[in-house]
Amino acid sequence: MLALEVALNRGRFTLEARLEFDEGVTGLFGPSGSGKSTLLGLIAGLVRPDRGRIVLDGEPLYDDAASLCLSPHRRRVGLVFQDAQLFPHFSVRGNLLYGLRQIPARERRFHFRDIVDLLALEPLLNAHPRRISGGEKQRVALGRSLLASPRLLLLDEPLASLDARLKAHILPFLEKVRDELDLPILFVSHALPEILYLTDRLALMEQGRIVASGGLEEILRTEPGSGRFGLDNVLTAQVEFHDVEGGCTLARFRGLPVVLPLRTTQAIGRTTYVSVHKGEIALSRGAMPALSIQNQWPGRIVEIEARGSGVEVHLDIGAPLVAEISPRACRELGLHVGETVYALIKTRSFVYLAEQAAEQGLSR
């Protein structure tokens, strides 16, 4: 388990973070410049905080009260950089063995063979790092970190420099690392779908602070709006039934029935995350019984805000929902704050977030 509470001042940038997480994958999400990479640097020991405490599995890595700051090579915290940073003067095999060689045999957590098999590195072993693709480099970097027997693995946007197709190739490997190795992972990304592919436990970072952490569902419940995810509306729904003939999956969101595109791979009873673009939501004064649109939810107007060429209407449907309509539509409907309207959403407007990361690439 990692527990940290640190503060760091660097000119105009201030980082004050408090975070705790346990086994499995935790996603660290936030816009670029919010301090995610700096936070990883603090945990790995590459950046020294001004004050605070970092404790891993009960062992302090940094403690200003005890003037303790363990050097990076004594922390056993693995870090995979966004651009792999493979050593250009070693072959792939040499890179993989770099950390392994420094660990006494009885302290090694993983065998060379096992990691090579897990990440399918066999055909690359004798290649030079400059001669392999970006996705392969990331796999080698991941393997290299694992073979150094870390107690905690930090992944700093490992997919950001890859194109969508390569992302889809590397995600299953990360999934395998998550499932087959007993290792806590902190996964940094500014793309929510990537994170949700691996986990729904998140920490949200903004301007050097952890502004929320926990399960995505909890965060959505306490967060007004979901704008900080870079998505307009994120819904947490419990899968209830697959209507195969009807071509849809039925789920429930805060008591409201939701009709989603059919995905029989989504287990009944499981939580799934879907998003819907604000521009895909229509508003009406009343329920529309003679209409093909399946999702029709009543909600109270909380706020009406002119935004560029559109008008954003914020609704409370038991959870925040934002729709964008044209100023003309808004005028003709005569919408006012406090009134109740219906949000109309087509089944096909919903996107499964966890799929998005992998599918973006495959369908392109």
Next chain:
Amino acid sequence: MLTAEEWSALSLSVKVSLWCVALVLPPGVFLGWLLARRQFYGKSVIEAAAHLPMVLPPVVTGYLLLLSFGRNGWLGRWLKETFDLSVSFSWKGAVLASAVMSFPLMMRAVRLSMSLIDPRLEQAASTLGAGPLRVFFTVTLPLASPGLLTGAILSFARSLGEFGATITFVGNIEGETRTLPLALYTYTQTPGTEQPALRLVLLSTAVAFAALLGSEALTRRTEQRLRGD
């Protein structure tokens, strides 16, 4: 083919230059690394001091060496008492003179090549469990090897051509401090020695040319290894 005099000057020149490279390499690498990777108080003063031999007239450098490393100089006496080593008016002094003169070249080459290494490669090595020394010897130094090589060649060449500081510091003693340039200078001071002087000119040119060709090939091979060809 070569006369005894020519042979003596040539072998002395090569000996002095090789020792010069060996002497200048460790401090050059250390200071180059320090300037490329560390921030500390007084950095610019150290940087300027290390470059002084490049801008001072060589005679000044030679005279300063004579004052400090001569028989009565404080460093000279200390060397004599501690290591029983005397550098004045011996080939060792010639090594010292050319080492001082070529130090900035070595340091600059090392510093440039080290500042071009992505610090995150060294950080990656440290998160993989390598301590600072291991990072230096397994990542920084190998990646800076083209720069080290360039520095060594430049120092070697600078030492082959060293004249002013050497003649001021250790004089012009045949078989001891009379390197190729000093031998050539001696001929030019004597009437009727145009032919032996010309032979030395050709000899110097041949040695310098061979050194450059060799370095060119070595550098190419090192860079190819780093590029993975």
